[in-house]
Amino acid sequence: MPDTHNASAYNYAYLDEQTKRMIRRAILKAVAVPGYQVPFGGREMPLPYGWGTGGIQVTAAIIGQDDTLKVIDQGADDTTNAVSIRRFFARVADVDTTTRTEEATIIQTRHRVPETPLEEGQIIVFQVPIPEPLRMLEPRETETRTLHALSEYGVMQVSLYESIARHGRISKAYNYPVLVNGRYMMSPSPIPKFDNPKLDRNPALQLYGAGREKRIYAVPPYTPVKSLDFDDHPFEIEKWEQCCAFCGSKSSFLDEMIVDDDGQRLFVCSDTDYCQERQEEQRQAANQEAAK
Amino acid sequence: MLPMIRVSGLHKSFVMHAQGDLALPVLANVALSVHPGECLALVGPSGAGKSTLLRSLYGNYRPQSGSIQVRHREDWVELVAAEPRVVLDVRRHTMGFVSQFLRVIPRVGAVDVVAEPMVRLGASLEEARRKAEFLLGLLGIPERLWQLPPATFSGGEQQRVNIARSLIADYPILLLDEPTASLDQANRDGVIDLIRQRRDSGTAIVGIFHDTAVRDAIATRTHNVALPSASPGATA
Amino acid sequence: MSGPLLSARNVTKRFGSRVACRGVSFDLWPGEVLGVVGESGSGKTTLLNCLAGRMTPDDGSVTYETASAGVVDVHRLSEARRRLLARTEWGFVNQDAREGLRMGVSAGANIGERLMAIGARHYGNIRQTASDWLERVEIEADRLDDRPATYSGGMRQRLQIARNLVSEPRLVFMDEPTGGLDVSVQARLLDLLRGLVDRFHLSAVLVTHDLGVARLLTHRLMVMQGGEVVEEGLTDQVLDDPQHAYTQMLVASILPV
Numbered sequence: 001m002p003d004t005h006n007a008s009a010y011n012y013a014y015l016d017e018q019t020k021r022m023i024r025r026a027i028l029k030a031v032a033v034p035g036y037q038v039p040f041g042g043r044e045m046p047l048p049y050g051w052g053t054g055g056i057q058v059t060a061a062i063i064g065q066d067d068t069l070k071v072i073d074q075g076a077d078d079t080t081n082a083v084s085i086r087r088f089f090a091r092v093a094d095v096d097t098t099t100r101t102e103e104a105t106i107i108q109t110r111h112r113v114p115e116t117p118l119e120e121g122q123i124i125v126f127q128v129p130i131p132e133p134l135r136m137l138e139p140r141e142t143e144t145r146t147l148h149a150l151s152e153y154g155v156m157q158v159s160l161y162e163s164i165a166r167h168g169r170i171s172k173a174y175n176y177p178v179l180v181n182g183r184y185m186m187s188p189s190p191i192p193k194f195d196n197p198k199l200d201r202n203p204a205l206q207l208y209g210a211g212r213e214k215r216i217y218a219v220p221p222y223t224p225v226k227s228l229d230f231d232d233h234p235f236e237i238e239k240w241e242q243c244c245a246f247c248g249s250k251s252s253f254l255d256e257m258i259v260d261d262d263g264q265r266l267f268v269c270s271d272t273d274y275c276q277e278r279q280e281e282q283r284q285a286a287n288q289e290a291a292k
Numbered sequence: 293m294l295p296m297i298r299v300s301g302l303h304k305s306f307v308m309h310a311q312g313d314l315a316l317p318v319l320a321n322v323a324l325s326v327h328p329g330e331c332l333a334l335v336g337p338s339g340a341g342k343s344t345l346l347r348s349l350y351g352n353y354r355p356q357s358g359s360i361q362v363r364h365r366e367d368w369v370e371l372v373a374a375e376p377r378v379v380l381d382v383r384r385h386t387m388g389f390v391s392q393f394l395r396v397i398p399r400v401g402a403v404d405v406v407a408e409p410m411v412r413l414g415a416s417l418e419e420a421r422r423k424a425e426f427l428l429g430l431l432g433i434p435e436r437l438w439q440l441p442p443a444t445f446s447g448g449e450q451q452r453v454n455i456a457r458s459l460i461a462d463y464p465i466l467l468l469d470e471p472t473a474s475l476d477q478a479n480r481d482g483v484i485d486l487i488r489q490r491r492d493s494g495t496a497i498v499g500i501f502h503d504t505a506v507r508d509a510i511a512t513r514t515h516n517v518a519l520p521s522a523s524p525g526a527t528a
Numbered sequence: 529m530s531g532p533l534l535s536a537r538n539v540t541k542r543f544g545s546r547v548a549c550r551g552v553s554f555d556l557w558p559g560e561v562l563g564v565v566g567e568s569g570s571g572k573t574t575l576l577n578c579l580a581g582r583m584t585p586d587d588g589s590v591t592y593e594t595a596s597a598g599v600v601d602v603h604r605l606s607e608a609r610r611r612l613l614a615r616t617e618w619g620f621v622n623q624d625a626r627e628g629l630r631m632g633v634s635a636g637a638n639i640g641e642r643l644m645a646i647g648a649r650h651y652g653n654i655r656q657t658a659s660d661w662l663e664r665v666e667i668e669a670d671r672l673d674d675r676p677a678t679y680s681g682g683m684r685q686r687l688q689i690a691r692n693l694v695s696e697p698r699l700v701f702m703d704e705p706t707g708g709l710d711v712s713v714q715a716r717l718l719d720l721l722r723g724l725v726d727r728f729h730l731s732a733v734l735v736t737h738d739l740g741v742a743r744l745l746t747h748r749l750m751v752m753q754g755g756e757v758v759e760e761g762l763t764d765q766v767l768d769d770p771q772h773a774y775t776q777m778l779v780a781s782i783l784p785v
Contacts, residue, residue: 155643161640162633164651165673213602230651309773310717310780351762376748377557380645397722397744398715412726 013060013093019043023061023216024059027207030218035180036148037131042214043252052110053211055127059108062123062207063089070097070104075112075270076254082110099273111174115197115252115274120221125286128210131217133177133187149292153185164233172238173238179226180219188225194237199225242267247278293361295325296465297349297497302358302372304344309336318344324515328464331487331497333511336518342500346467349498350389351379362386362465384412388463390454390471401439402428402453409461420460427456430486432479447474447481455483459490466490468499472506484509531593533558533731534579538588541574547694549755551588553710558656558698561725563746563763565739565778572735573703579733580620580701581610593608595698615642619692619700623707625684628691629676635662636672642695661690665720682713686720693724700732706741713731718744740780743767751775 011017012075026040039258045053062071069089073082079101085108086097098104101116108125118124137155147153156177158174163171176193180186188199199206199219206219219225229235243250245266251272254267268273301320308314318341326332347353349360351371358370364386371379383389388409392447397405406427407420428438431452439443442453451474458466471478471487480503487510491497501507507514532555539552549571556562560759566573575582581602590602595617601685602610613621622628629638639658640648648654651720659672663684667679676684685705692700706714722745725732742763744750750760750766751774759772770776 122736146607150611152611152645154641157644157649158630158637158641160631161644161651161654162637165634165636165655229649231649306769307771309776313773347768352764354761354765356770377560378748379762380560395743399717399719 010092013089014046014065015043015057017266023057026118026216027061027163027218028056028082030216031205031220033184034179034219034223035184035186035217037215037217040216042211042215045211047084049212050119051081051128052108052127054108054209054213054216055108055125055211056085056088056209057211058092058125058207058209058216059089059106061091062125063095063106065094067093067105068103069093069096070098070107070273071109072107072112072114072271075114075255076272078272079175081217089178100277101273111190111192112253112270113191113198115249115269115271117198118202120203121217122204124202124204124206126191126206126208128187128189128208129212131187131208131210131215132211133175133185148184151183153179156185157238160228160230160233164230170229170233170235176235177228179228181223182226185228186217186219186225192238192253193227193235194227196235197237198229199230201225240267244269244275247282249275249278293327293393295327296363296371297324297326297498298359298361298368299349300359302345302360304341304348304353304355308515314331319348319517322358322517323440326465326496326498327341328494328496329491330513331491331499331511333507333514334498334500334517335507335514336516340518342517343469346469346498348390348499350387350467351383352389384409386463387465387467388458388461389467390458390469392470392473393454397441399441400441402433402445403411403438405442406456406460409457409520423460424456427459428453431456431482448476451475452479452483455486459486464495466495466497466498466499468501470500470502472501472503480506531599532556533560533593534733535591536555536579536588536781539575539578539585539590540587541571541578541583541585542631546732547755549578549752551756552750553588554750554757556699556731556733558731559729560748561730561734561746563742563749564733564735565737565742565750566750566752567737567778568755572752574755575752576701576703576733576735580618581605581746582620592699615645617698618697619689619690619695619697621685621700621702621705623693623704625676625681625688629690631677632675634673634675635679635737638676638687638691638695641691646695651716657694658690661694662687664693664724665690666716682709682717684711685717689721689724693728695730696733700730702732702734704736704738705734706736706738714741721745739767739778751778 026038030038055266071080071082071086101114106123110127149195160170174192201222203221208217227235240254252269255270257266259266300323304319305317348355361368364382405422406424410420442450534556537553540550541548566572569605578585584603591599595601595765636658639661640654749763750757753774770779
C-alpha cells in the first residue's frame with residue numbers, strides 16, 4: 001500500500017489497483033475478440049498524448065516484479081523516449097530492464113517489431129496513435145463501428161484500389177491494414193509494412209494501446225494476421241539493395257542516415273539490439289579466428 | 293371465327309374540375325366488335341368521340357364503365373380498369389396504335405424508333421433494324437434520314453415513321469388515328485397498300501379516316517360513334 | 529416471377545404531428561418503372577425513402593422479392609441484410625450525385641466499390657469492369673482515374689448511375705435523377721436511363737416533379753398530393769386523361785415549348 005504521508009510515493013507501476021483491474025478487463029475482452037477495439041477509461045499520465053500514454057497504461061496494468069522490460073522507439077533502445085519510459089518503469093515498478101530482446105518478458109515498442117523472433121510467454125505492447133484503420137476513409141466513429149460490426153470493409157479495399165490507380169502499386173508503407181483471425185480489420189500501429197508478416201501467428205501475445213483515443217486491442221498468440229491486397233497486386237515488403245553498414249545484415253529493416261553535408265548516406269539496422277548482437281557475434285568470431 | 297375486340301356498354305365522359313366539375317359525356321353505351329381481316333372505320337361528326345373511343349381501346353383513355361375485351365395470348369383480356377401491366381403486355385404483343393403525332397424521344401434515330409417494338413418482343417437489334425430500314429424504305433423515307441432523330445422531320449415524315457413503328461411488330465390488332473393525315477398523295481397510296489395488306493393477312497383494324505377516299509380504300513365496315521348502339525355488334 | 533417485385537401496403541410516415549405520407553399501397557412488377565409525381569411537400573421523397581429502407585414507416589409495410597431468398601419485409605431485415613441488399617440487388621440514384629458518390633476517390637474506385645464490397649479481389653478485372661461501365665454511361669475511358677470532383681454535374685450523375693448498376697441490381701430507386709441539370713444534359717441523361725432500363729430489364733421507382741421525365745421514363749404513374757396518392761394508372765393514361773382535379777391542374781400547368 002502506498003505511504004499516504006509521503007507525497008511522492010506511487011502505487012506499484014504508477015496506476016492504482018482498480019485502474020489496473022479495469023485495464024486488465026479491457027485486455028481480456030480484447031484478447032477474446034482478436035482485433036476488436038475495446039474502449040477503456042484512460043487515465044491522466046505524466047506525459048502528453050502522442051508520447052505513448054496508451055502503451056504505458058497497458059504495460060503498467062500487466063507488469064509485475066518478476067518481469068524484465070525492454071522499451072524501443074523506432075527500433076532503438078537508446079532514444080530519449082525509450083530511455084525515459086524504461087526509467088519510469090524501473091522506478092515505479094521496480095523491475096529489471098534490458099535491451100536484449102531474448103531476455104525481455106514485456107517489450108513496449110513505438111512503431112517497430114524487433115527483428116529477433118519473439119517466443120511464447122513474451123508480451124509485446126504497441127503504442128498506437130489512431131486505432132481505427134478506417135479513420136482516414138470514414139471520419140464518423142458511429143459509422144466505423146457499424147462497418148466493423150457488419151464486416152463491411154469494402155471502403156478499405158477501395159482505398160487500396162485508388163493507391164494502385166494513382167501510383168501503380170499499393171503505396172501504403174506503414175500502418176498497413178490487416179485482417180485479424182479472418183474477422184476484424186486492424187491497424188497494426190505505424191510499424192513499417194516490413195514488420196506486418198511478423199504479426200502473423202506470432203507465438204507472443206500482442207497488445208495494442210491507444211491513450212488519446214482510449215482503445216485497447218489485442219492479437220493472441222498464433223492468430224492469423226493477413227495484410228490486405230489484391231490477387232494481382234499481392235502484399236510485398238520493402239527491400240534494400242544495401243546492407244547494414246555496421247553488421248552487414250541483408251534481411252533487417254534499414255534506416256537511411258545522412259552523415260555529412262555532402263549527402264553521404266549510411267544504411268543501418270533500425271533494431272539497435274539486433275545490430276549490436278550481430279556485431280558482437282562477428283567480433284567474437286573474428287577473435288577466435290585471430291586466436292588460431 | 294372469334295372477334296379480336298369486343299366492346300359493350302362503354303361509357304366515357306370528361307370531368308373538367310377546373311371548370312367547376314363540368315361533365316362532358318362523350319361515349320354512351322358503345323358496343324362493337326371487330327374480327328380478324330376487318331377494318332372498322334369509326335365515323336361521325338367532329339367531337340363525336342371517335343378519337344376518344346380509339347384511345348379507350350388502347351387504354352390511353354379511361355372509360356367510366358363498360359367492357360373492352362381483346363383477344364390476347366389466346367384468351368380474353370378485359371381492358372377497362374385493368375392493371376397497368378396487363379395493358380402494357382397487350383400493347384407489347386397484341387395491339388399497335390398509330391396516333392397523329394409522333395412522340396419524339398431525344399437522340400434516338402428513326403431506325404431505332406421504328407425498331408423498338410420488335411426489340412421489346414425479343415428480336416435482336418440487327419434483325420429489328422433491318423426490318424425497320426425495309427419499312428422506312430417502303431414508306432419513302434430517304435436513307436440519309438434513317439440515323440437522325442425524327443424531331444426535325446416534316447409532319448409527313450414523322451407520320452410515316454409512326455406508321456412503320458406500328459407495322460414492324462405484326463400486331464393482330466391495329467388502331468389507326470388518321471394515319472394519312474399529313475401525307476401527300478403518293479405516300480398516302482403507299483400507306484393504304486400496306487394497311488390493306490395487313491388487313492388481308494388477318495389483322496383486325498379500327499381506324500379514323502377523315503379522307504373518304506382512304507376510308508373507302510381500306511374499311512370493310514363503318515361504325516357511327518354519334519349514334520348510340522342498340523346492341524353489341526351493331527353497325528351503322 | 530411468381531409475384532410482385534416490390535409491394536407497399538398502407539405505408540405511412542409522420543414527422544411529429546405532420547403526416548408526410550399516408551396509406552400508400554401498390555405492387556411493382558418486374559420490368560415496370562413506376563413514377564411518383566407531385567410537387568414539393570407531396571411526400572414523394574419520404575415515400576421513396578420508406579420504400580428503399582432508408583426510413584422506417586410508422587405504419588404499413590414494404591416487402592421485396594429477393595433473388596434467392598424469397599419475399600422479405602424490408603424493415604424487419606437486420607441492418608446487415610438491408611445494407612447488403614442495398615449494395616447488390618438495389619440501386620439508389622440521388623438527386624445530388626455527391627450524396628451517392630465518393631468524391632475523393634477516382635471514378636474507377638467509385639464504380640468498383642460494390643464489387644470490392646462483395647469480395648472482388650482482382651485489380652485488373654475490377655478496373656476493366658469499371659471501364660466498361662464508364663463507356664456504357666458515355667463517359668470517356670480516359671476519365672477512369674479522375675475524381676468526380678473534376679466532373680461536370682451531368683457526368684457525376686452518370687457516374688452515380690454506373691456505380692449503382694455495376695452490381696446488376698433488379699430494382700433501382702431514383703430521386704429526381706435529372707434535377708438541377710441543364711436541359712440538354714437532362715435530355716442525354718434521360719435517354720441513357722431509358723436505354724439502360726430497357727437493356728438491363730430494370731424495375732424502378734422514380735420520383736420526379738417533372739411530368740416530361742415521367743412521360744419519357746415511366747410505365748405507370750402515381751400522383752401524390754399532401755401525402756396521399758390521388759391518382760394512379762398507366763403513365764400515358766394519367767397524363768392524357770387525368771381524372772383527379774389535382775392531376776388535371778398539374779397537366780394543365782406544363783408550359784408549352
